[in-house]
Amino acid sequence: MQRNASTLYPILLVHGLFGFDQIGSFGLFHDIKQALRTCGARVFIPHLSVTHSNEARGDQLLAQIERVLEGTGAQKVNLIGYSQGALAARYAAAVAPQVVASVTSVSGPNQGSELADFLHRALIPGHLAEQTAEEVATLFADFLSLLSGSPKLPQNAVAALNAITTEEVCAFNRKYPQGLPKTWGGKGRELVNGVRYYSWSGTLQGNIGDEGINPLDPLNTMCRAFSRYFNTEAEQNDGMVGRFSSHLGTVIRSDYPLDHLDVINQLSGRVRRGIDPVELYVRHAERLRDVGL
Template sequence: MQRNAHTFYPILLVHGLFGFDKIGKFELFHDVRQALRNAGARVFVPHLSATHDNEVRGEQLLNQIERVLEGTGASKVNLIGHSQGALTARYAAAVAPHSVASVTSVSGPNHGSELADFLRKALTPGCLPEQVAETVVTLFADFLATLSDNQYQPQDAIAALNALTTEGVGAFNDKYPQGLPKTWGGKGREQVDGVRYYSWSGILQSNALAQQLNALDPFHAFCRALSGYFVTEGEQNDGMVGRFSSHLGTVIRSDYALDHLDTIGQPVGQLRTGVDPIELYVEHAGRLKNAGL
């Protein structure tokens, strides 16, 4: 039976660091967008900088929200942001709550990422390693941008890294606290300034054998290797973001057996057994529909 996920407002899928909407025939959110459309939702993927800070990307998102509103005749949009895309969506909702019906954080570093903290410490500010890393990463982001058919967006790798550290996100949260929990690991207010806030995320299982076929996914191995740099949430992270750091608004669940890249429905995730990350988006669209959003 086909599920009805025809939300009242259009859905925008907001990508995170190194993300993109489309390169050639490959779409980052292809499976998610197709599943949502099959369920009746109107879905758009904005074109944002692959590397930049949250406010710059947020301003880009605001511009594209206006285009969607003009094109569809809708008065608001539902924002679903993956990883840094959650912070981008939060900025847009805080600045223009009249244009946003809901913000959903999927594996979003809403209190910063311990991995970003480690990388920031490893790159001495103003010294050669930082300059080399910035050049290489920015060139890579520019390369991704040249493959896209969309208008070029500026790139700034170090600004992106700084914006994802615990310190950087802490400063961001001081300005845009909407939906944040009052206590570590808790839930935030479901609605602020007329905007509904939700979140979900996953964690790595205790050992690779517990992942079954998922362990064959090279991206999963990459996430598991990165998880070693977590201290505070050493046993509770998805390889890039800590479980409790991801909490925002109504926490649907933060311990799905999914790594950071699984929650975007990346292609190799087809090896996955157990929870279907694509289905989580369809279920959430139904949740938004039932809430009148």
């Protein structure tokens, strides 16, 4: 039976830190973009700085939203932001709600990331370690942009790291509170200023065998190693973002058996038991279509 995900408004998949659209045959949103298009959606992936602040990336996103509107004749767009991309999407919707129909946060650090807090403490501002890390991260960001054929955009690795710490996200949230829960671990308002807000995310499971993961998956191993730096949300995180930190608007689910990279269908996301990351996006596009978006 043919699925129908033909949303009224185009969908923009907004990447996060060190994100891109395509490098050769490898896409960051592996199979997701094509699956949505096959089901009738108009899908675009905007080019944003690989590393930069939420506001800088949000302004870049706004400029590309305007291009999509001009090219398609649509009045609004649906934004699906992955990881830091959720914060850029939130910024765009807060600043220009008239051109955004919905914001969906996928594993977004909407209350900050405890992993980012640890890295921020480890890199003492002004010291050699921070300078070296910034230089390496900037070179890597430029390299990714070159490989993906993206337009050259400004990079700022330190600003990107700071932007997802709990302290900086708290300041960001004071300026752009739309869709945020009033209580820790709760849900936020779905409809704010004409924009609908949704979120979903995953958590690392205790028994790796129960997840159906390929044990040799280096990305899951990395997420499990990062998970050790969580305190507030120990055992309730995906390796990079805490479960309750990800909540925004209507929380579809925040404990899918998916790590931070599974949610964009990388490596082990394709061999999970009982969960198909691509299906989550198709189902959500159908959800948006059903409410007239």
